[in-house]
Amino acid sequence: xxxxxxxxxxxxxxxxxxxxxxxxxxxxxxxxxxxxxxxxxxxxxxxxxxxxxxxxxxxxxxxxxxxxxxxxxxxxxxxxxxxxxxxxxxxxxxxxxxxxxxxxxxxxxxxxxxxxxxxxxxxxxxxxxxxxxxxxxxxxxxxxxxxxxxxxxxxxxxxxxxxxxxxxxxxxxxxxxxxxxxxxxxxxxxxxxxxxxxxxxxxxxxxxxxxxxxxxxxxxxxxxxxxxxxxxxxxxxxxxxxxxxxxxxxxxxxxxxxxxxxxxxxxxxxxxxxxxxxxxxxxxxxxxxxxxxxxxxxxxxxxxxxxxxxxxxxxxxxxxxxxxxxxxxxxxxxxxxxxxxxxxxxxxxxxxxxxxxxxxxxxxxxxxxxxxxxxxxxxxxxxxxxxxxxxxxxxxxxxxxxxxxxxxxxxxxxxxxxxxxxxxxxxxxxxxxxxxxxxxxxxxxxxxxxxxxxxxxxxxxxxxxxxxxxxxxxxxxxxxxxxxxxxxxxxxxxxxxxxxxxxxxxxxxxxxxx
RNA sequence: CGGGGAGUGGCUCAGCCUGGUAGAGCACCUGGUUCGGGACCAGGGGGUCGGAGGUUCAAAUCCUCUCUCCCCGACCA
Numbered sequence: 001x002x003x004x005x006x007x008x009x010x011x012x013x014x015x016x017x018x019x020x021x022x023x024x025x026x027x028x029x030x031x032x033x034x035x036x037x038x039x040x041x042x043x044x045x046x047x048x049x050x051x052x053x054x055x056x057x058x059x060x061x062x063x064x065x066x067x068x069x070x071x072x073x074x075x076x077x078x079x080x081x082x083x084x085x086x087x088x089x090x091x092x093x094x095x096x097x098x099x100x101x102x103x104x105x106x107x108x109x110x111x112x113x114x115x116x117x118x119x120x121x122x123x124x125x126x127x128x129x130x131x132x133x134x135x136x137x138x139x140x141x142x143x144x145x146x147x148x149x150x151x152x153x154x155x156x157x158x159x160x161x162x163x164x165x166x167x168x169x170x171x172x173x174x175x176x177x178x179x180x181x182x183x184x185x186x187x188x189x190x191x192x193x194x195x196x197x198x199x200x201x202x203x204x205x206x207x208x209x210x211x212x213x214x215x216x217x218x219x220x221x222x223x224x225x226x227x228x229x230x231x232x233x234x235x236x237x238x239x240x241x242x243x244x245x246x247x248x249x250x251x252x253x254x255x256x257x258x259x260x261x262x263x264x265x266x267x268x269x270x271x272x273x274x275x276x277x278x279x280x281x282x283x284x285x286x287x288x289x290x291x292x293x294x295x296x297x298x299x300x301x302x303x304x305x306x307x308x309x310x311x312x313x314x315x316x317x318x319x320x321x322x323x324x325x326x327x328x329x330x331x332x333x334x335x336x337x338x339x340x341x342x343x344x345x346x347x348x349x350x351x352x353x354x355x356x357x358x359x360x361x362x363x364x365x366x367x368x369x370x371x372x373x374x375x376x377x378x379x380x381x382x383x384x385x386x387x388x389x390x391x392x393x394x395x396x397x398x399x400x401x402x403x404x405x406x407x408x409x410x411x412x413x414x415x416x417x418x419x420x421x422x423x424x425x426x427x428x429x430x431x432x433x434x435x436x437x438x439x440x441x442x443x444x445x446x447x448x449x450x451x452x453x454x455x456x457x458x459x460x461x462x463x464x465x466x467x468x469x470x471x472x473x474x475x476x477x478x479x480x481x482x483x484x485x486x487x488x489x490x491x492x493x494x495x496x497x498x499x500x501x502x503x504x505x506x507x508x509x510x511x512x513x514x
Numbered sequence: 515c516g517g518g519g520a521g522u523g524g525c526u527c528a529g530c531c532u533g534g535u536a537g538a539g540c541a542c543c544u545g546g547u548u549c550g551g552g553a554c555c556a557g558g559g560g561g562u563c564g565g566a567g568g569u570u571c572a573a574a575u576c577c578u579c580u581c582u583c584c585c586c587g588a589c590c591a
Binding site: 180185190 | 515540
């Protein structure tokens, strides 16, 4: 059906046509195409935004909640989040962090203790004014992040240099009253982890901040197959209350940037505001140095927007809730019994080899429908097994990242587990390579403002910046592009500012962003 | 928060202008034929039209308010 040109589909006329033999056939075709277009997701190139929304809903990752800007994370979406959590939590634990839970409600006065923190967050706070039917003496805010309440706790817990460092993380949700929302990317409530650490020296805090940035980078690259640029934020883009903010920035499938994780060196700002102090070896009272770092369910949005296509979701094997789906193919009852028996044996074998594997035993749904259905849900690898395979002792492997016959391969059942492992690894790698090639093709090292402007129309501009906030601001006003980050790795030593032309020592990525 | 669009069975939408108490396709259920890339036939169940108020003998349809979603702008993980 897909080879029919769109122009041959006069949908409006379908109801008016007289039913001659020819128009009857045309109507049948039109109906079939209509049905197809309902089943298919809107094309990514035509309407990226609508494509994204449909994918989230149709793949059953999330749904809208009755309150504006809120999101229901459905089981499939949550399973993906759980895999993200495990991948990160493992890394946090390996670097000495422990998990804890701090309260949802924070006294309003806490937020007001750190001056730039209030300024940054007060416009987007949800405030609780009543409890138990009575107006509260002091309003409570629902945490937009937990620096303040954790700072309060740390001030009680930390007395001596022997108590340091404190390395705590928590998995929770926070609320920020955003004006413009989008599933996963920006919702009023979102799920994340927030790590909060306290240290004796600036150097230790800075090392921690950078270590966590490295962990996010490692996770994004190796588990999510998303190439990211680790870098430093400009002062205007810093977290409210931070001395230094680092982020990993990724390019989405439409060329726009997404901040996928952040790590902040909070200096002594929160320590001073919350009296987080320790007695050093010399008996001198010192303010602590603190950090915080977070990665949210927004990252699910990144996975979708980086890898997926017009067929639907495409999940990186390491994070996919299900890595392999087995679709049995049969005609008769007798075949059904034999094929299902083999399919179950294969599933057991793959599960024993620690591949997350499901068998689609649904009846009354054709194999073709199942193929499309699981492609929509982004399962990286499909195994087809039918009567022909039974006679040959084979199965067909079909990889999600290569469409149609091109991605199919018949292999012997005896070599299955090894082949599946290799194939999943190959998919993981090809997703990363593809995303990296895409980003590189859409990133321009620009020397003049005209090139800069055309670069940010389709991707990133990598340009020298003199460090003057005015230049940054003008660029934003004139082009809608923001300074995403100043990468840790600087390929060149000096050049001239893309905006004012003055000498500049660093290059930064600029892009339109989510 | 400003500008634009939209809310009618699970989904996509028609009906609204010119009020008379709801319709199609898909999905769902049952039976049968199908099944290696989105099957077909027959029968069946399901909505009071986002919510509240108003006009009217009568409201999905007209009026007012409100909620939600989408798109575009100002703020943000």
